Structures are given as C-alpha cells and as structure tokens.
Amino acid sequence: MRNKILYLLGIAGVAWLARNLYIIFLGLPDEAAQGAIYRIMYFHVPSWWTCFAAYFVSGVAGVMYLVKKNQDYDALAVASVEVGVAFTLIGLATGSIWARIIWGIWWTWDARLTWALITCLVYAGYLMLRRAVDEPTTRARFAAVFGAFAFTTVAITWKSIEWWRTQHPGPVISFRTGGGNMDPAMENMLFSNWGAVGLIAIVLIAVRMRQEQHLRLIEALRRQVHTL
Amino acid sequence: MNFLTQTLSVAAKDLRSEFRTKESFNAAASFAIVILLLFSFAVDPTSDQIREMSGGLLWIVYSFSAALILNRSFARELPNDCLDALIASPVSGAALFLGKALASFVLILLIEALCLPVFGIFYDLNWATQPAWLALVVLLATWGMTVIGTMFSALTVNLRLREIMLPMLVYPMLIPTLMAAMQLTTLLIAGQAIAGDDFVWLRLLIGVDIIFTALAVALIEVVLVG
Numbered sequence: 001m002r003n004k005i006l007y008l009l010g011i012a013g014v015a016w017l018a019r020n021l022y023i024i025f026l027g028l029p030d031e032a033a034q035g036a037i038y039r040i041m042y043f044h045v046p047s048w049w050t051c052f053a054a055y056f057v058s059g060v061a062g063v064m065y066l067v068k069k070n071q072d073y074d075a076l077a078v079a080s081v082e083v084g085v086a087f088t089l090i091g092l093a094t095g096s097i098w099a100r101i102i103w104g105i106w107w108t109w110d111a112r113l114t115w116a117l118i119t120c121l122v123y124a125g126y127l128m129l130r131r132a133v134d135e136p137t138t139r140a141r142f143a144a145v146f147g148a149f150a151f152t153t154v155a156i157t158w159k160s161i162e163w164w165r166t167q168h169p170g171p172v173i174s175f176r177t178g179g180g181n182m183d184p185a186m187e188n189m190l191f192s193n194w195g196a197v198g199l200i201a202i203v204l205i206a207v208r209m210r211q212e213q214h215l216r217l218i219e220a221l222r223r224q225v226h227t228l
Numbered sequence: 229m230n231f232l233t234q235t236l237s238v239a240a241k242d243l244r245s246e247f248r249t250k251e252s253f254n255a256a257a258s259f260a261i262v263i264l265l266l267f268s269f270a271v272d273p274t275s276d277q278i279r280e281m282s283g284g285l286l287w288i289v290y291s292f293s294a295a296l297i298l299n300r301s302f303a304r305e306l307p308n309d310c311l312d313a314l315i316a317s318p319v320s321g322a323a324l325f326l327g328k329a330l331a332s333f334v335l336i337l338l339i340e341a342l343c344l345p346v347f348g349i350f351y352d353l354n355w356a357t358q359p360a361w362l363a364l365v366v367l368l369a370t371w372g373m374t375v376i377g378t379m380f381s382a383l384t385v386n387l388r389l390r391e392i393m394l395p396m397l398v399y400p401m402l403i404p405t406l407m408a409a410m411q412l413t414t415l416l417i418a419g420q421a422i423a424g425d426d427f428v429w430l431r432l433l434i435g436v437d438i439i440f441t442a443l444a445v446a447l448i449e450v451v452l453v454g
Contacts, residue, residue, distance in 0.1 A: 066450055121400040129397060132387045141454055142383055145447045149376075149401055152439055156404065156432075163428055 006206055013199035020193045028189060037101045044094040046194035047087045048116075050201045052154055054084030055123065057205075059151040062144030074140035075212035077147060078130060079205045081123055087201065088120045103167065111164035115157035122150045136216065234319045238327025243334060245304065252300040253335055260293035260343050264350060278351050283414030287406050289343055291373060291399070294336045298377030299394050301332050302385040311385065321449035329378040329444075336370055357419045365416065368433045369409035372440060376401050379444040382451050408433040 024042050031038035058080035065073035095113070096106045107113065126146050133139040161168055182190070229237070246253055267285050271277055278285075305311035314324060348355045355362065377398055384393045408429040415426060422430060 118400060118403050125397045125400055129383075129393065132384075132389055132393050137454070141450055145383065145451055146397070148443055148447060149379075149440065152436070152443075153401075153404070163432075165425070 002210075006203055009199060010203040013196055013203060016196035016199065017193070020189065020196055024189060024193070028186060031186075034102060037098060040094050040098045042190060042193045043197070044091060044098060045190060046197040047091040047094065049194055050198050051084040051087035051091060052158065053198070054080040054087065054201065054205065055119075055151060055154045058084065059147050062147040065140055065144050069137075071136065071140060071216060072209075072213065074136075074143065075209045075216075076205070077140075077143060078127075078212060079208035081126055081147070082208055083201050083204045085120065085123050085127065086204075087197075088116070088123070092116060092120065108167060110168055111160040111166045112157065112168035115153065115160045119150075119153045119157050122153050126150055136219070229319075231320065231323050234323035235327045235330065238314075238319065238324055239330040239334075242301075242304070242328055242331030246331070246335060252297050252304075253338070256293040256296040256335075257339050257342055259296060260289050260339055261346065263289045263292055264343060264347055268350065273351055279353065279418055280414065282347075282351070282353055282355075282417045283410040283412070286343070286347055286413055286417075287369070287410045289347075290336070290340055290370070291402060291406055293339050293343075294332075294370075294373050294377060295395055295398065297332050297335050297339070298374070298381050298398070299391065301328050301378050301381040303381070303390065306385065315452050321452050322445045324452070325378060325382070325444060325448040328381075329374050332378055333371060333374045336374060337366075340366060340370065353417055354419075355417050358416050358421070361422060362413070362416045365409060365412045365430075365433070368430075368437055369405050372405035372433065372437045373402055375437070375440045375444050376405070379440075379448065379451075382448065404432060404436045408436075 020042070024039050028039075030036050058077045061073045061077035061080065064070075065077065095116075099108070100106050126143065129146055130139055130143050133142055156163075160166065264285075267273070271281070302311065305314060315321075319327075344355060347353065377394075380394055380398050380401070384390050384397065387393050411429045412422060412426065412433070415422060
C-alpha cells in the first residue's frame with residue numbers, strides 16, 4: 001500500500017514537471033533583459049530551496065534521533081542529505097550554465113557561490129563519515145552531531161547575499177518585503193515548479209529512507225544467523 | 229572539584245604529558261617551518277605579491293600544523309584505555325572537552341608565535357604594525373580552529389582511517405574561520421586598518437566561535453558517552 005502511494009506521488013510529480021516544462025518553454029515569453037536563458041531559474045531556484053529544505057529536515061531528524069534514539073530518524077536524516085547533495089549539484093550546475101551565458105564565465109569566487117560549494121563539500125563529508133563508522137547506533141549518533149555543525153554552513157549560504165556584496169542576483173522572492181518585482185505569471189511558475197521538484201524530492205527521500213530501513217532489517221537478520 | 233578546576237586540571241594534564249615527550253609539538257613546529265620554506269618556491273619570495281597573500285600563506289601553515297596537534301588531542305588517550313578512564317572519571321564531558329581544547333589552544337598558539345617571526349624574516353614582512361588587532365584575530369581564529377578540531381578529534385578517535393577522516397571533516401568546517409582570518413591578517417600585515425566592510429569578517433569570526441563552542445559543549449557528551 002505504502003509503495004503504491006509512493007509510486008503514485010512520483011508519477012504525479014513527473015507529470016507536474018512535464019506540464020511545467022511545456023508552459024516554461026512554450027507558454028511563457030523570454031525575459032526582457034536576459035532572453036531565453038532566464039528559464040534556467042525555474043530549476044536553479046527550486047533546486048536550492050529543495051536542498052536547503054532537505055538539509056533542514058536532516059538537521060531536525062538528527063536532533064530527533066538524539067532525543068528519541070529511534071533509528072527511523074537516522075534513516076530520514078541520511079536520506080535527506082543524499083537527496084540534498086544531489087539537488088545541490090543540480091543547483092551548482094544550473095547556476096554555472098546561467099553564469100556562462102550572462103557573466104561569460106562558468107564560476108566566480110563570489111560569496112554566495114563559494115558558500116554553496118562549501119555546503120556541498122561539508123555534506124559530502126557527512127556521507128563519508130557515515131561510511132567510516134560500522135556500528136549503526138554510533139553511526140547515527142556521530143552523523144547527528146556532524147549534521148548540527150554542517151547546518152551552520154547552510155545558514156551562512158542563505159544569508160551570504162545580504163552579508164557580502166556579491167555578483168549573485170538578489171532574492172527573487174522576499175517574504176519580508178512582500179514579494180519581489182517579478183511578473184505574476186513567472187512568479188507563479190517558479191512556485192509551481194518548486195512544487196513539482198519538491199514532490200519528486202520527497203518521493204526520493206521516502207524511497208531512500210525505506211532502503212535504509214530494509215538495510216537495517218537485513219543487518220539484524222544477518223546478526224541473528226551468525227549467532228545461530 | 230568545580231567545573232573550572234576540572235577543566236584546568238584536564239588542560240594541565242594534557243600540557244604536562246605533551247611537554248614531557250614533546251612528540252606532537254616538535255612534529256607540528258618543524259612541519260610548519262617546512263611549509264613556510266616551501267612557499268618560497270611556490271611564489272617569488274622577494275616580490276610584493278607575497279605581501280598581498282601573506283594572510284593566506286600564514287593561515288595555511290597554521291591550519292596544517294594545527295591538524296597535527298588536534299589529531300593527537302584524543303588519540304593520545306587511546307593507549308592503556310586512558311580515554312575510557314577519563315570518561316568514567318567524575319569529570320563532565322564539557323569539562324573534559326574544554327580542558328582538551330584549552331591545551332591544544334595553548335600548543336597551537338605557541339607554534340603560531342614561533343612561526344610569525346620566522347615568516348617575517350624569511351619574506352621580509354613587517355607584521356607587527358598593528359599588534360593588538362593581529363593578536364585579536366589570531367586568538368579568535370585559533371580558538372575557532374581548536375574547537376572544531378577538538379570536537380572532530382573526539383568524533384574520529386575510534387574510527388578506522390582516523391588520520392584520513394579528521395582532515396577531511398575538519399578542513400571544510402574550518403573554511404569560515406580560515407576565510408575570515410586570511411582576509412583580516414592580510415589587511416593587518418599590509419598595514420591597513422579594519423574598517424567598513426571588513427568588519428563583516430570579524431563578526432563572522434566571533435559568531436562562528438560562539439556557535440561552534442556552544443554546539444561542541446552541548447554535544448560532546450553524545451559523542452563520548454552516547
């Protein structure tokens with residue numbers, strides 16, 4: 001039953017993405033200043049929102065693990081980080097492609113970009129730390145502690161465009177000032193595509209989390225066989 | 229014993245055992261001098277270029293040699309099961325952590341104090357134009373490095389591949405501290421005052437120190453005891 005719901009959600013996410021792609025490429029006009037390349041924003045911005053949300057979920061799940069000592073929280077934490085790292089890479093790649101067209105260079109050592117790369121490296125470290133620890137409860141504990149430290153880099157990346165002067169475009173949407181100065185049709189599409197990307201991310205996290213749970217079950221069975 | 233005496237006695241114990249053998253201190257100090265020497269081949273040591281990158285070079289040396297000290301911080305306790313004895317002793321995890329951090333802090337500061345004049349002599353730099361500001365930056369950044377390093381030293385002490393895991397986890401987390409320290413040190417060695425936009429680096433340094441110290445003190449029991 002749970003599997004079927006997951007498949008259905010996955011299909012719904014992909015269908016939603018396909019519909020958005022159709023509108024993005026055929027429905028919406030080019031942007032006045034940037035031309036066609038601005039469309040990459042519909043993937044770049046939602047990828048970053050998704051990966052930040054995934055890291056946040058992972059941080060909360062880590063703390064919950066430390067409080068409740070329930071391995072399911074650890075499974076959620078690692079699933080979120082893995083999906084988060086994937087979306088971080090998508091964000092870096094789409095950003096580089098956009099920069100090549102608009103700035104003429106693939107990369108610049110600007111505060112936002114640098115911090116985004118640091119975040120990516122720190123969470124890659126998280127995944128490597130997990131591989132170095134064999135014992136499941138120790139692994140979960142250490143990962144939760146490392147996750148707490150790692151999340152500070154996400155917070156700094158988020159705020160970097162306010163703290164430093166950067167080349168990176170300012171926020172397109174601001175909740176404090178009540179929205180950016182984007183055209184409503186474009187703004188709606190940005191949110192709509194975040195919905196689609198986010199739904200796919202949720203399905204991926206759920207699938208990955210179940211894999212972790214199954215892995216733990218297999219380990220437990222293996223230990224049981226060994227004792228026999 | 230109250231918290232402060234516990235912390236200080238752990239720090240005194242670490243420093244005493246380090247100064248009796250001097251194993252990691254000598255290694256870290258000579259390693260630092262070797263890297264300082266290597267820079268003379270990487271960049272033209274007589275050009276003005278060296279002045280513009282002095283902060284960066286200096287902090288690369290500091291962070292490399294600090295890693296050697298920090299790696300030993302908890303690994304020193306492994307023979308004879310000293311770590312288990314320390315954890316079982318009536319000393320709180322936070323006091324143990326702060327004591328160990330304090331000992332490493334003193335050792336790293338000693339190495340830095342040793343390297344700075346050598347750096348000045350080798351590359352003809354007058355680093356003492358703003359000693360108070362430089363001391364502040366060095367103290368803040370070194371504490372930041374020490375807290376992260378000691379915490380991750382505790383985290384990796386029982387792992388296989390410890391020597392590989394520690395630098396791999398520590399350096400990305402050190403980037404905020406090192407980035408700020410490099411920017412500010414370059415400014416200070418060039419004789420400029422910290423003004424305007426540069427204060428963001430000082431704020432970052434202080435903020436990171438506070439956040440990481442609080443996180444480490446709060447989470448060390450989880451790492452050591454479970």
